[in-house]
Amino acid sequence: xxxxxxxxxxxxxxxxxxxxxxxxxxxxxxxxxxxxxxxxxxxxxxxxxxxxxxxxxxxxxxxxxxxxxxxxxxxxxxxxxxxxxxxxxxxxxxxxxxxxxxxxxxxxxxxxxxxxxxxxxxxxxxxxxxxxxxxxxxxxxxxxxxxxxxxxxxxxxxxxxxxxxxxxxxxxxxxxxxxxxxxxxxxxxxxxxxxxxxxxxxxxxxxxxxxxxxxxxxxxxxxxxxxxxxxxxxxxxxxxxxxxxxxxxxxxxxxxxxxxxxxxxxxxxxxxxxxxxxxxxxxxxxxxxxxxxxxxxxxxxxxxxxxxxxxxxxxxxxxxxxxxxxxxxxxxxxxxxxxxxxxxxxx
Amino acid sequence: xxxxxxxxxxxxxxxxxxxxxxxxxxxxxxxxxxxxxxxxxxxxxxxxxxxxxxxxxxxxxxxxxxxxxxxxxxxxxxxxxxxxxxxxxxxxxxxxxxxxxxxxxxxxxxxxxxxxxxxxxxxxxxxxxxxxxxxxxxxxxxxxxxxxxxxxxxxxxxxxxxxxxxxxxxxxxxxxxxxxxxxxxxxxxxxxxxxxxxxxxxxxxxxxxxxxxxxxxxxxxxxxxxxxxxxxxxxxxxxxxxxxxxxxxxxxxxxxxxxxxxxxxxxxxxxxxxxxxxxxxxxxxxxxxxxxxxxxxxxxxxxxxxxxxxxxxxxxxxxxxxxxxxxxxxxxxxxxxxxxxxxxxxxxxxxxxxxxxxxxxxxxxxxxxxxxxxxxxxxxxxxxxxxxxxxxxxxxxxxxxxxxxxxxxxxxxxxxxxxxxxxxxxxxxxxxxxxxxxxxxxxxxxxxxxxxxxxxxxxxxxxxxxxxxxxxxxxxxxxxxxxxxxxxxxxxxxxxxxxxxxxxxxxxxxxxxxxxxxxxxxxxxxxxxxxxxxxxxxxxxxxxxxxxxxxxxxxxxxxxxx
Ligand code: HEM
Ligand code: FES
Numbered sequence: 001x002x003x004x005x006x007x008x009x010x011x012x013x014x015x016x017x018x019x020x021x022x023x024x025x026x027x028x029x030x031x032x033x034x035x036x037x038x039x040x041x042x043x044x045x046x047x048x049x050x051x052x053x054x055x056x057x058x059x060x061x062x063x064x065x066x067x068x069x070x071x072x073x074x075x076x077x078x079x080x081x082x083x084x085x086x087x088x089x090x091x092x093x094x095x096x097x098x099x100x101x102x103x104x105x106x107x108x109x110x111x112x113x114x115x116x117x118x119x120x121x122x123x124x125x126x127x128x129x130x131x132x133x134x135x136x137x138x139x140x141x142x143x144x145x146x147x148x149x150x151x152x153x154x155x156x157x158x159x160x161x162x163x164x165x166x167x168x169x170x171x172x173x174x175x176x177x178x179x180x181x182x183x184x185x186x187x188x189x190x191x192x193x194x195x196x197x198x199x200x201x202x203x204x205x206x207x208x209x210x211x212x213x214x215x216x217x218x219x220x221x222x223x224x225x226x227x228x229x230x231x232x233x234x235x236x237x238x239x240x241x242x243x244x245x246x247x248x249x250x251x252x253x254x255x256x257x258x259x260x261x262x263x264x265x266x267x268x269x270x271x272x273x274x275x276x277x278x279x280x281x282x283x284x285x286x287x288x289x290x291x292x293x294x295x296x297x298x299x300x301x302x303x304x305x306x307x308x309x310x311x312x313x314x315x316x317x318x319x320x321x322x323x324x325x326x327x328x329x330x331x332x333x334x335x336x337x338x339x340x341x342x343x344x345x346x347x
Numbered sequence: 348x349x350x351x352x353x354x355x356x357x358x359x360x361x362x363x364x365x366x367x368x369x370x371x372x373x374x375x376x377x378x379x380x381x382x383x384x385x386x387x388x389x390x391x392x393x394x395x396x397x398x399x400x401x402x403x404x405x406x407x408x409x410x411x412x413x414x415x416x417x418x419x420x421x422x423x424x425x426x427x428x429x430x431x432x433x434x435x436x437x438x439x440x441x442x443x444x445x446x447x448x449x450x451x452x453x454x455x456x457x458x459x460x461x462x463x464x465x466x467x468x469x470x471x472x473x474x475x476x477x478x479x480x481x482x483x484x485x486x487x488x489x490x491x492x493x494x495x496x497x498x499x500x501x502x503x504x505x506x507x508x509x510x511x512x513x514x515x516x517x518x519x520x521x522x523x524x525x526x527x528x529x530x531x532x533x534x535x536x537x538x539x540x541x542x543x544x545x546x547x548x549x550x551x552x553x554x555x556x557x558x559x560x561x562x563x564x565x566x567x568x569x570x571x572x573x574x575x576x577x578x579x580x581x582x583x584x585x586x587x588x589x590x591x592x593x594x595x596x597x598x599x600x601x602x603x604x605x606x607x608x609x610x611x612x613x614x615x616x617x618x619x620x621x622x623x624x625x626x627x628x629x630x631x632x633x634x635x636x637x638x639x640x641x642x643x644x645x646x647x648x649x650x651x652x653x654x655x656x657x658x659x660x661x662x663x664x665x666x667x668x669x670x671x672x673x674x675x676x677x678x679x680x681x682x683x684x685x686x687x688x689x690x691x692x693x694x695x696x697x698x699x700x701x702x703x704x705x706x707x708x709x710x711x712x713x714x715x716x717x718x719x720x721x722x723x724x725x726x727x728x729x730x731x732x733x734x735x736x737x738x739x740x741x742x743x744x745x746x747x748x749x750x751x752x753x754x755x756x757x758x759x760x761x762x763x764x765x766x767x768x769x770x771x772x773x774x775x776x777x778x779x780x781x782x783x784x785x786x787x788x789x790x791x792x793x794x795x796x797x798x799x800x801x802x803x804x805x806x807x808x809x810x811x812x813x814x815x816x817x818x819x820x821x822x823x824x825x826x827x828x829x830x831x832x833x834x835x836x837x838x839x840x841x842x843x844x845x846x847x848x849x850x851x852x853x854x855x856x857x858x859x860x861x862x863x864x865x866x867x868x869x870x871x872x873x874x875x876x877x878x879x880x881x882x883x884x885x886x887x888x889x890x891x892x893x894x895x896x897x898x899x900x901x902x903x904x905x906x907x908x909x
């Protein structure tokens with residue numbers, strides 16, 4: 001059973017029934033039990049046929065795959081029981097490809113289990129430590145090299161080398177400088193400014209104050225956003241300037257971030273969560289609570305946008321608004337505090 | 348001319364009889380590889396289902412490399428805005444990035460594209476899952492002990508990289524969900540004291556979202572991290588190979604041998620076959636079960652979000668930690684420190700992964716154990732370690748659950764507030780509790796093992812004695828079971844170094860040694876020693892005697908009743 005006689009003379013490396021290393025009791029391995037296929041040639045033939053069948057089915061699956069790939073249009077939808085509608089081409093080629101692979105695997109394992117010997121063998125572990133002579137040889141080679149280099153004695157060389165080595169990564173770091181611009185005041189500014197019209201998000205229509213009912217909510221952006229986005233070719237300003245408008249009975253407004261920042265009960269707040277910047281959209285008109293879907297920070301819009309719950313530390317910045325001569329909503333000024341998540345220099 | 352001929356004649360080996368032999372011969376003539384190849388072919392691997400977890404991780408990784416290469420052929424990692432004009436009608440005419448539109452193209456216009464995308468995503472989920480469960484198996488069986496600590500550290504790095512790689516991949520398609528994930532990541536980066544704002548600006552080439560980030564992330568996802576992963580996986584496997592695999596205790600298994608099957612042909616057929624099984628199952632799942640249907644989420648825009656959005660499972664714990672942390676933030680001298688982000692996203696993961704990586708040395712320091720271990724521990728036999736493991740797992744699970752607090756709120760009609768507070772409290776209460784309970788359970792199992800050794804197992808056969816008593820016949824357990832139970836090794840805690848040396852001089856190391864001794868005593872505090880050989884023999888004799896008596900008496904009843 002054991003191919004190696006252990007050097008202790010015992011097949012398991014034990015002495016007097018105890019493991020030489022750990023001292024635990026060692027029991028002999030169990031008697032090997034013959035499998036059907038080991039003793040019955042018919043069982044062996046049957047196992048052989050089973051394995052070959054799986055491999056044959058794998059071959060057929062590849063053919064079926066190719067036919068499905070070519071024949072089934074990529075636009076046809078079918079209903080898969082339980083899982084619902086699916087693209088027929090996708091499902092068919094996936095199934096046949098999957099089967100082709102799986103059957104090879106199952107066949108190989110079946111072959112190993114039924115027909116290859118299932119007698120466990122014992123192999124000796126080799127030591128994972130070198131002997132003392134070898135260790136000393138390494139130490140002396142190292143000493144020789146160290147002496148030959150003069151690394152220890154020639155202080156001047158050693159120190160200048162260490163200095164040079166310590167500094168040489170600096171260019172690698174400096175060269176990352178042009179990855180992006182310096183922060184500057186970017187995180188403090190948005191494109192909102194005095195007199196800019198509020199327009200609906202997506203459709204960019206000016207918003208008449210009288211069109212917003214009490215309890216209503218409108219997603220809005222500054223009217224100049226579209227143009228700026230086209231010029232810049234990115235969504236950066238949208239990520240800062242998006243706001244929401246809500247209207248409540250002015251009597252329900254407990255406080256605001258500034259004197260008369262509302263217009264007849266219409267309040268404008270940044271849409272960007274002060275936690276880590278998710279855009280907020282869930283508004284409960286009864287409680288005037290605004291809930292962030294990312295980590296459930298909740299802001300009370302009737303009370304200066306203060307945090308009432310959740311991980312956000314700062315209130316939702318409010319945008320002071322009024323109307324132009326035709327009754328369309330405009331900004332009184334830009335935001336008075338940075339919108340969005342905190343940053344070190346924010347203060 | 349004739350010189351050359353002689354030299355050929357003298358150095359050439361005889362032509363080998365078999366085809367395999369001739370290939371081996373060709374290679375050996377160039378590498379002298381026969382010795383190595385022979386050892387390779389004959390190498391013995393122990394067999395246990397839990398050793399397949401690492402294999403699943405490996406195979407999923409290979410599947411990721413294969414399917415990922417396919418995706419690179421069509422995916423376009425660009426944030427340039429285009430108008431979609433592909434065959435998915437609901438999004439026709441909509442402005443989106445090229446990254447997103449090429450993902451739609453792969454999903455709807457490339458035959459087999461959706462299959463490859465779904466294989467890739469499912470394989471990623473399985474990969475991180477397999478790595479994690481593999482880690483648990485290595486932890487709970489003590490496979491990380493000397494000499495395998497280095498492989499444990501490599502494993503920890505692999506886990507961290509696997510999570511990062513998954514997050515990077517998830518972020519590439521630039522759909523509404525992935526963009527939201529990136530937005531959160533960017534907000535967290537901004538929270539880093541001193542450097543955060545700069546790091547965020549440099550990473551994104553300016554403000555979020557910019558147009559640089561996805562192309563940059565792409566090279567990280569397809570080159571940098573997979574390259575490092577591949578290198579580390581290779582070293583990981585070479586180490587397993589060179590140090591030989593551990594084995595569970597059992598008959599014939601000792602610290603100095605490996606019992607199992609040879610690489611060629613059994614292990615090769617089984618492990619090779621298993622690769623195809625993992626690949627095949629992943630493909631079948633990918634064919635039938637939709638994963639990450641980005642077309643339903645729409646393109647990313649920083650002004651929209653979907654409610655109930657969830658990251659992939661392996662990010663859930665981070666998300667949960669962020670949700671649970673109270674809204675602490677301080678302002679000092681015009682500078683903002685966002686504890687509400689630093690603690691859950693940097694401090695907690697930092698501590699978790701550092702403790703994980705260093706665990707082999709922490710335990711070895713506590714136990715003073717410097718020996719090599721090739722026989723695995725049964726988790727019950729090391730109650731303190733098992734308790735610590737379960738405790739960490741419970742901590743992790745509570746974080747994962749917290750990541751779905753909104754879903755739980757909706758499902759059970761509770762307020763987010765109640766749930767969050769409950770979870771905050773549980774996070775501190777449940778882990779210690781589970782530590783204590785696990786230790787108790789381990790000790791209970793140890794006691795049962797000893798019972799089995801001493802009294803055998805109950806056969807269910809009852810003898811009625813003439814006295815009217817009943818006696819259940821106990822059979823001794825098999826040698827195989829004994830081998831497993833008796834493999835438990837009992838260690839004594841480290842002794843305390845005395846506070847003063849022989850001459851009454853204070854030992855400066857005493858304080859440290861006292862701390863260590865206390866830790867050691869704590870680690871070993873509870874264990875139930877396995878019976879000694881004498882006790883076992885005594886118990887065996889006693890049992891034999893009792894049975895003999897009982898049978899003799901029972902026979903008598905039988906005899907007299909006739
Ligand atoms: C890319 C991810 C990983 C891959 C592909 C991988 C693969 C493998 C494979 C195939 C084995 C041998 C079979 C087995 O014991 O299951 C193994 C063993 C091992 N792995 Fe991993 N692994 C990964 C991650 C990890 C992690 C996260 C840890 C722990 C932090 C770890 C620690 C170990 C150790 C200590 C061994 C030796 C186990 C023994 O000999 O009993 N590995 N790994
Ligand atoms: S981003 Fe709004 S709560 Fe986190």
